[in-house]
Amino acid sequence: MLQKVEQRFASFYGVSGGMLLTLWQGVREFSFGRNDRSRLLRQMLRVGYETVPLAMLIGLFTGMTVALGTGIVLAEFNQEVFIASVVSESVIKEMGPVFTAFIIAARVGASMTAELGTMAVNDEINVLRVLGIRVNRYLVMPRVLAAMTMTPALTAYATLMGLAGGAAISMLYFDVSWVTYRTESFRYISLDEIVKGMVVKAFVFGCIYSSVCCYLGMTTRGGAEGVGRSTTSAVVCSLAGILVANYLLTRYLFGA
Secondary structure, eight states, rough: HHHHHHHHHHHHHHHHHHHHHHHHHHHTGGGGGGGGHHHHOOOOOTTGGGHHHHHHHHHHHHHHHHHHHHHHHTTTTOOOOGGGHHHHHHIIIIIIHHHHHHHHIIIEEEHHHHHHHHHTTTTHHHHHTTTTTHIIIIIIIHHHHHHHHHHHHEEEHHHHHHHHHHHHHHHHHHOOOHHHHHHTTTTTTOOHHHHOOOOOHHHHHHHHHHHHHHHHHHOOOOOOHHHHHHHHHHHHHHHHHHHHHHHHHHHHHOOO
């Protein structure tokens, strides 16, 4: 039993160290991004542009759901005017960054892991090394840089859609005017909090899922079955890492 516990801990720390090393190796190659613009642009389109419809859907219905649930409670006390404040606080600080990172990790991260995992089991990554191509520069750097830059952009877009969804519900169901909603949305939230929620959190989440997916994809073994296991593990680890990081960031950024 002790040996099994030791193996579990050794595996955990080994994988965690590998993910951090993969992230660092990708970041270290950022200066060469200008020389490989086509691959970088392709990854940015996959992470950003192709995920826009899903981010819009998630953001819109998240804001609508928060506004509806909050409005039903506040309507009992004739305080519907505060719906906007609750929606903005919830979407900007928590739901916008977390839900956006979730959908990117589930959609793009799974694809990223499967692609790299297939290359690994087919020895394509070893062939690149034999040819003298730096794998971290060729495979990891574009994906990590795309995740770091496009996740905050998608988070901002999803957050705006969430505020728009909240405005629609407030005006349609609770007779809150657009001017009142717009004013109350930013009454109790500062620019510093907006930056921390939509930029800092999203940036950290992009680092997490990109490093997890790249590492687990490149270390895949066991053929097609191994690719499936790596893809599942990458999504699970990414979502768990995002949740843990979100708690820590909320604790230390917002002083909760």
